[in-house]
Amino acid sequence: MAADAKLPGDPYNLVITGVGGQGNVLASRVLGNIFTQQGYRVTIGETFGASQRGGSVMSHLRISETGTWSPRMPRGRAHVIISLEPTEALRVLADYGNPEVILLCNTRPVHSIAVISGQARYPQQDQLRQWIGDLSARAWFLEATRAAMEMGNPIFANIMMIGALAAADILPVDKDSFKAAVSQIMPEDKVAANCLAFDRGGQMLLKKEPGP
Amino acid sequence: MQVLGPGDLHREVLETGLCVGCGACIHLCPYFHTWQGKTAMVFSCNRQKGRCHAFCPKTEVDLDALSRLAGLGEYSGDPLGAYQQIFAARAGDAAVRGDFQDGGTVSALIGYALETGRIDAAVLTGKKGLMPEPALVTRVRDVAGYAGSGYAAAPTLAALNQGVNQGYQQMGVVGTPCQMTAVALMRENPMADENFSDPVALTIGLFCTWALDARGLMAFMEKRLPGEEIRKIRIPPPPAEILVAETRNHAVEIALDEIRDLVLQGCGLCPDMTAEWADVSVGAMEQNPGYNTLVVRTEKGRQLTADAAAAGYLEVWDLPQSGRGCLERAAAVKKRRAFGRAVETGRVNSEKIGPAVLRVNARALEKMTAGPGGAHE
Amino acid sequence: MNELTEGRPGQRLLMMGNQAIARGALEAGVSVAAGYPGTPSSEIIENLAGVAAAAGIYVEWSVNEKVAAEVAAAASFAGLRSLCVMKQNGVNVASDFLLHLAGGGTRGGMVLVPCDDPGALSSINEGESRHFARLLEIPLLEPGDFQEAKDMIKWAFELSEQIGNLVMVRSVTRLSHASGNVELGPMPDFRPKARFRHTGFILDPRQGAVSSAPVAYKHDLQQQKLEKAQDAFENALFNTYTGPENPELLVITASACNLYCREAIEILGLSDRAGLLKLATTWPLPNNLVGRYLEKTGRVLIVEEVIPFLEENIKILAAELALEIGAKTIHAKRDKTLPSVGEMHPDHVIAALAKIFDLSYEAVSADYTEKAGLCVLAGAPGRDLTFCPGCPHRASYWILHNVLALDNREGFVCGDIGCYSLGMRETGYFSLKTMHAMGSGTGLASGFGKLGPFGMDQSIVAVSGDSTFFHAVMPALVNAVHYNADITLVVFDNSGTAMTGFQPHPGLETDAMGQSAPAVDIEAVCRALGAQTTVCDPFEMDQTRDILLEKVSGKNGVQVVIMRRACALSPARRGRPEYEMYLDPQICIGENCGCNKLCTRVFKCPGLNWDDQNRCARIDEVICAGCGVCASVCPAGAITRKKRT
Known part of the structure; x- marks a missing residue:
């Protein structure tokens, strides 16, 4: 969607979720900058500190034309959820989801120590997709981590998901606004690789139909 | 004998204080370790069955089953167990000399077995200060360095498990009655491991009435003889009722009553004084310091004894019947006491499995518990 | 471009609350800023430190919050504007000095910014700082959004100078760590010269000595200042x-x-x-x-x-x-x-x-909520916090746990504050049995260590991070040495204040502003204090275990073991795995007797997974940090490592 298009809701509520270390904070910051540059008011609430150590993390983005909104989103109010880890999508859906929510989900599991140690079982992929699909209006499942590893570093998965969001054409995000936002917070030598990841994410989404 | 898991072992044997620190559960896995005479389970293991439980001589001891494993019928209840011959013995001129407690019979037999390739390694017990340490010995000349008794419980069988891990296939094991029981259990492959092969070629049991808690003994000596290096501890034959601690320049006599509290709880439930499940068993000869009593039990034991004597490693004399009486009485007392306690605490032929349950046929039980100190008293 | 200094007046930026506070201080013409790291406050000093040279200001991570308050107060006494930043718990530490400071008054504007952590997202209590304003009898301001976070800092400096006393601006996690749009104001181009005037009449607030005595007189003056602030509040546009x-x-x-x-x-x-x-x-x-x-x-x-x-x-x-x-x-x-x-x-x-208002409100249909709830229950296994892959603390706690188990006397560890506080949870094998304030681990251990005559025969271990060591452990260690407590102090020296983002501390050779600074050597400090001190590497597991076992089991007064290994995330090591890791499924014993999934079931590094299909462990190549430690944990030798070149 072009950068001058209208928001489909105000405040428009976006959640980025994942596991500590997956680049959640960076992704929210890039998106926040994209919308700030376009003149929107942006509020981001996120998880820092102890909770980052292998725990579930979540950023709430509130994008508005009118003002500053709460950094904590009220229950059931998400428009879009970007999930860097599939079971985290479920957790966020339970708190902030609704039948209209749109979901972009990276398929790569990150096992918690409860799963690693055998105290809990990680669900089957197809079962997970079924659940996530049932709880959302549209859901895309993307192998972002795998594609990122092909690029040489799994950390690019977060940027690929932003590329995918742009390609999903629901929000005013495009390559130029992305590049400008990334340049604001990253050293110049890293911009090109991130743009590549952004493009790869977009291509991945366009090749896929939403759904399990 | 039913095999349970490490959790059961921990609950039944370690937490109840019945563990005698024999070392049978050490080096099998990353969970059981021994340090300064105490066995610890460092992390929990949730297996339903484990070798740790299967090898432990303190979970439950089925004497009839052990007896059958030894190729005998149901357990007799005889004070010395089954045997072929009893000798007075001491090391012969061909054996390497060491600081023997008594006649050096054990060192001579092990040395001979190593020399002749009957065993590829010997599982022995050394000492670091007063603290016993298991040792795996492969050279004849090293054997003498491990001579001499300790009275603190020793995790000797840790060295056996280590030997298995290192690929030794014909080990000779020297150990106390509880350790001989554990070895008998191990050799039966109770976990039905497909790749199992018996790693033990010879077992030499040591007479034992009880063992002391190693840390307790260290602490006692530190308090009793502060700052002194104790080189040796010995217990002279009855009726002395003392323990002698030898330091660099003097020997201190300590009444056995003073150390009674340090005797391991698990020893009180042990009915075996003469290591009935070994090929041969060796102990002091109370009337003749410098000689050992040698009980030959199995064919393998008989052969070894005969060959070692022929080769000059060992000197043996038939022990007259009269000399056995004393030994039999002492062994019978241990049986009576153990079964007496076990009956009192409901541990004999209990329907429940472990800890320290003793199983035995009624006839043998009757034989063992009759007389002074027993349940019928 | 660093937007903190170079952002133009009128420009609207997306700023984290803590950045906005830092910008506010810069716009107010702050000269000195001091603090001690603590979530959610750390980014304020961090941001200021990053622009210290460009802005011509002095910024330090002080050894603890009390000293930070003293450092900032000194600047105020010398007529400069100063900022003092800490998390709420830090105010408790600083409060002794602050009570005296508030009684004696300030000169250059001085603002105290405590960041509270309601819900204790990154704390072990949710105590708060507002009541300190009442206790200290100083004005308290609370920004209500990101713009105010910046603007009210500037106002706080003005107010402080107006009344001649400290002003508190309280932030919370959801402001400090949230981001919003902030319109920048102008930066000052003047900074006063520092001079402490002390030769005037003793009661002269601008020229005399600074103290809260004579108390009745100063206290009265202090309350007048507060009333002056209250008057200003009546017309404050921020309300x-x-x-x-x-x-x-x-x-x-x-x-x-x-x-x-x-x-x-x-x-x-x-x-x-x-x-x-x-x-x-x-x-x-x-x-x-x-x-x-x-x-x-x-x-x-x-x-x-x-x-x-x-x-x-x-x-x-x-x-x-x-x-x-x-x-x-x-x-x-x-x-x-x-x-x-x-x-x-x-x-x-x-x-x-x-x-x-007696309204009914349903965020989403009960149906959806129930369905989603069931999905989470069935499909989203809990995610307890864990040490990062490659974290030295996992290895350290593994060793500690083993040592205490082998020692076999129901020994225990007194915990302290930092990443290693997770030692109280599964990832640290539940090793920590007490957890209180900074430095309390060693203080408690010092006390436990004197209970021998009352029959206590358990081994006592305290742990401390390197930053915590300087902050509050040193006095407790002195106490333990002086009273000959039988304890072992394990210092987890991971070369930085890792929990809060690698702020430097006095043990390092750089300061907050990136300047080189003389490092205070923990080992030398411990030795000088009279503790028998050994340095070892937690990744050398067997050797370090043996060393620690000797220390813990002996009864020889205070023993210190410094476990030295840089944090896996530290700037020096980031993204550089030391080893290539391999796992041979043929050798892996898996769940059989002899291992029973030691690496995944017990050691629990997130870099290892259990392969349910092949019934063996597997290395997760995305997560594994290549530290090589699991090769020492594997009892079968199935995990091997190769040094990366």
Whole structure:
């Protein structure tokens, strides 16, 4: 969607979720900058500190034309959820989801120590997709981590998901606004690789139909 | 004998204080370790069955089953167990000399077995200060360095498990009655491991009435003889009722009553004084310091004894019947006491499995518990 | 470009609350900033340190919060503007000095910014700093959004100079660590020269010596300052009211709760029935202003985090004014309209408003909620916090756990504050059995270590991080040495304040501003204090275990073991795995007797997974940090490592 298009809701509520270390904070910051540059008011609430150590993390983005909104989103109010880890999508859906929510989900599991140690079982992929699909209006499942590893570093998965969001054409995000936002917070030598990841994410989404 | 898991072992044997620190559960896995005479389970293991439980001589001891494993019928209840011959013995001129407690019979037999390739390694017990340490010995000349008794419980069988891990296939094991029981259990492959092969070629049991808690003994000596290096501890034959601690320049006599509290709880439930499940068993000869009593039990034991004597490693004399009486009485007392306690605490032929349950046929039980100190008293 | 210094006046940026606070201090012409790292406060000093050279200011990570307050106060005494930053717990540490400081007054503007952590997202208590403002008798400001976070800092400096005393600006996690749009103001081009004037008359607040004595005189002066601040508060533009002239309900709030209230009123469509009085000046309350709004209605809802601070102060005021304005029904925490513990949330406010106005509100259908709840239950296994892959603490706790188990005397570890506090949880094998304030681990151990004569024969271990060591462990260690307590102190030296983002500490060769600084050697300090000290590497597991075992089991007074290994995330090591890791499924014993999944079931590094299909362990190549430690954990030798070149 072009950068001058209208928001489909105000405040428009976006959640980025994942596991500590997956680049959640960076992704929210890039998106926040994209919308700030376009003149929107942006509020981001996120998880820092102890909770980052292998725990579930979540950023709430509130994008508005009118003002500053709460950094904590009220229950059931998400428009879009970007999930860097599939079971985290479920957790966020339970708190902030609704039948209209749109979901972009990276398929790569990150096992918690409860799963690693055998105290809990990680669900089957197809079962997970079924659940996530049932709880959302549209859901895309993307192998972002795998594609990122092909690029040489799994950390690019977060940027690929932003590329995918742009390609999903629901929000005013495009390559130029992305590049400008990334340049604001990253050293110049890293911009090109991130743009590549952004493009790869977009291509991945366009090749896929939403759904399990 | 039913095999349970490490959790059961921990609950039944370690937490109840019945563990005698024999070392049978050490080096099998990353969970059981021994340090300064105490066995610890460092992390929990949730297996339903484990070798740790299967090898432990303190979970439950089925004497009839052990007896059958030894190729005998149901357990007799005889004070010395089954045997072929009893000798007075001491090391012969061909054996390497060491600081023997008594006649050096054990060192001579092990040395001979190593020399002749009957065993590829010997599982022995050394000492670091007063603290016993298991040792795996492969050279004849090293054997003498491990001579001499300790009275603190020793995790000797840790060295056996280590030997298995290192690929030794014909080990000779020297150990106390509880350790001989554990070895008998191990050799039966109770976990039905497909790749199992018996790693033990010879077992030499040591007479034992009880063992002391190693840390307790260290602490006692530190308090009793502060700052002194104790080189040796010995217990002279009855009726002395003392323990002698030898330091660099003097020997201190300590009444056995003073150390009674340090005797391991698990020893009180042990009915075996003469290591009935070994090929041969060796102990002091109370009337003749410098000689050992040698009980030959199995064919393998008989052969070894005969060959070692022929080769000059060992000197043996038939022990007259009269000399056995004393030994039999002492062994019978241990049986009576153990079964007496076990009956009192409901541990004999209990329907429940472990800890320290003793199983035995009624006839043998009757034989063992009759007389002074027993349940019928 | 660093937007903190180079952002143009009028430019609107997306800033984290802590960045906005830092920018506010710069716009106010701060000269000196000092603090001690602590979530959620750390980015304020960090941001200032990053631009220290460009802005011509002095910034330091002080050894602890009390010293930070002293360092900042010195600048104020010398006529400079100074900022002092800490998390709430730090105010407890600094409070002894602060009470004296507030009694004696300041000169150059001095602002104290405590960042509270309602809900204890990164803390082990949710105690708060507001009551310190009351205790210290200093003005308290609370920004209600990101713009205010910047602007009120500037105002706080002015107020501080106006009254000649310290001003507190309280932030919370959801402001400090949230981001919003901030319009920048101009930067100053003048900074005063530092000079401490002390030759004047003793009672002269500008020229005499600085002290809280003579107490009665100074205390009286202090209260006059507070009244002056209260007067200023009556007209402060930061106190705002939105809503109808005579609302059915007056909602009074402050800080991040302001945003929650605004949204709750909007969602329930109550804009013409409920009024929102957002207070920026919460101590002392502007009595006239609050009284004026109380007069407009009979019903009040007070929304705040965490203790009922506003509630109590407003109730006192309402009682004082009752004859004039009539009795009020006040809903808040004490009547259970709102929860009395944990973070506030828009949904809490929605629920309170719905109850008061007798509205029904359903965020999503009960059907959806139930379905989603079941999915989480079935499909989203819990995610307990864990040490990062490659973290030295996992190895250290593995060793500690083994040592205490082998020692076999029901030994225990007294915990302290840092990443390694996770040692209280599964990832640290539940090793920590006490956990209190910074340095308390060693203090408690010192006490436990004297209980031998009362029959205690357990081994006692305390742990400390390298930064914590300097902060508060040293006095406790002196105590333990002097009284010959039988304890072992294990210092987890991971070369930085890892928990809060690698702030330097006195043990390192660089300071906050990146300048080289003389490092204070922990090992040398311990030796000088008289503790027998050994340095080892937690990744050399067997060797370190043996060393620690000897120390823990002996009864030889205070022993120190420094486990030295840089944090896996440290800037020096980031993204550089030391080893290539391999796992041979043929050798892996898996769940069989002899291993039973030691690496995944027990060691639990996130870099290892259990392969259910092949019944063996597997290395997760995305997560594994290549530290090589699991090769020492594997009992079968199935895990091997190869040094990367």
